[in-house]
Amino acid sequence: MDAARSVSTEDTRVTIREINNSGPFSTLADDVRKGFSRSPKQLPPKYFYDDRGSRLFERICSAPEYYPTRTENALLEQKSASIIAHVKPSSILELGSGSSRKTTHLLNACDQQQCYSKYLPFDVCGDIMVSAGKHLTCRYDWLEVEAHVGDYCRDLPALPGDDGPRLVAFLGGTIGNFGEDEALAFLRGIHAIMRDEDRLLIGADRAKDTEVLHAAYNDAQGYTAAFNLNILEVINRELGAQFNLDLFEHHAFFNEPASRIEMHLRSKSDQMVYIRDLDMHVSFKRGETVLTEISRKFAPGALTHVLDQAGFVIERHFEPGNNYYSLILARPKSGTAARYQASPDRLAV
Numbered sequence: 001m002d003a004a005r006s007v008s009t010e011d012t013r014v015t016i017r018e019i020n021n022s023g024p025f026s027t028l029a030d031d032v033r034k035g036f037s038r039s040p041k042q043l044p045p046k047y048f049y050d051d052r053g054s055r056l057f058e059r060i061c062s063a064p065e066y067y068p069t070r071t072e073n074a075l076l077e078q079k080s081a082s083i084i085a086h087v088k089p090s091s092i093l094e095l096g097s098g099s100s101r102k103t104t105h106l107l108n109a110c111d112q113q114q115c116y117s118k119y120l121p122f123d124v125c126g127d128i129m130v131s132a133g134k135h136l137t138c139r140y141d142w143l144e145v146e147a148h149v150g151d152y153c154r155d156l157p158a159l160p161g162d163d164g165p166r167l168v169a170f171l172g173g174t175i176g177n178f179g180e181d182e183a184l185a186f187l188r189g190i191h192a193i194m195r196d197e198d199r200l201l202i203g204a205d206r207a208k209d210t211e212v213l214h215a216a217y218n219d220a221q222g223y224t225a226a227f228n229l230n231i232l233e234v235i236n237r238e239l240g241a242q243f244n245l246d247l248f249e250h251h252a253f254f255n256e257p258a259s260r261i262e263m264h265l266r267s268k269s270d271q272m273v274y275i276r277d278l279d280m281h282v283s284f285k286r287g288e289t290v291l292t293e294i295s296r297k298f299a300p301g302a303l304t305h306v307l308d309q310a311g312f313v314i315e316r317h318f319e320p321g322n323n324y325y326s327l328i329l330a331r332p333k334s335g336t337a338a339r340y341q342a343s344p345d346r347l348a349v
């Protein structure tokens with residue numbers, strides 16, 4: 001049975017399907033109850049991304065301190081033509097697509113090579129995919145956009161297949177939001193929906209100077225702080241909670257031994273917060289933190305290892321001259337496929 005619901009848009013070339021019919025916040029109550037019952041407290045990062053959170057993330061991407069977007073964008077600008085020529089995708093499935101801004105490099109290459117792929121963005125936030133879809137169909141008169149609202153940790157098996165090669169893109173360094181075991185399980189889940197001729201294009205952030213990392217997650221304009229606090233807005237709205245946002249502050253730092261940025265919300269006072277829909281009181285000590293996101297920074301070996309374990313062979317590995325970022329094209333291992341590790345293709349970006 002197809003558990004998806006299609007929602008029509010004014011643009012006939014943009015369709016949107018809600019997988020599981022339950023909406024992205026259907027698991028919020030359970031996750032909030034569990035997350036606030038743990039010690040230390042923790043929330044899953046997918047709840048940042050309501051419409052406001054997605055727009056705040058766009059602002060973060062434009063901040064001068066936030067190098068990952070600029071770096072990945074430059075790699076895609078330079079390499080999309082060769083990626084599309086190599087894969088010749090009949091569809092591009094993008095997981096966690098957000099505004100799809102960087103995807104235009106792939107679609108430009110499709111346009112130039114008359115490789116008229118269908119575009120399937122997949123995200124928890126439907127609003128951002130609809131506005132991205134409209135923008136893209138204006139830009140490319142051949143493009144059909146089939147957006148999917150769902151959770152990529154749960155809903156990938158419900159996606160439609162394709163007859164031709166599919167390029168599965170997972171950009172933005174979002175793989176870093178998963179812990180080690182979760183990343184492996186997630187990549188295995190992607191592998192399970194891919195066929196031999198499909199390819200995975202994945203962007204991952206690399207370990208670098210603490211100062212550069214710290215600045216990227218503590219931008220001077222305060223976009224990241226507002227984005228972080230937005231998760232409390234979401235909980236207030238969706239679960240009738242009474243968080244006073246003035247009583248929490250953004251706290252992000254590089255945890256060097258774990259090679260990850262940790263983003264927390266820190267309570268400015270001793271306080272008790274009531275969450276109406278859960279009939280739950282949550283107490284916070286002054287200085288206590290809630291972990292809202294991790295962003296792992298990889299060594300190249302760690303990336304190749306996790307991809308290998310998940311059943312992928314790296315075909316191309318693009319990185320900028322400063323080694324800030326990795327953009328990797330990988331294929332599923334077939335039973336007899338020779339394993340080799342491509343050396344990074346260094347670019348002056």
Ligand SMILES: C[S@@+](CC[C@H](N)C(=O)[O-])C[C@H]1O[C@@H](n2cnc3c(N)ncnc32)[C@H](O)[C@@H]1O
Pocket residue numbers: 045046049054057061069095096097098099100102122123124125150151152153171172173174
């Ligand atoms: C770090 S942003 C990256 C956005 C975009 N790919 C980029 O490179 O700028 C992560 C994106 O993944 C989406 N996302 C986060 N968790 C998700 C989940 N569990 N399932 C589906 N989408 C998710 C968010 O809504 C957001 O658009």
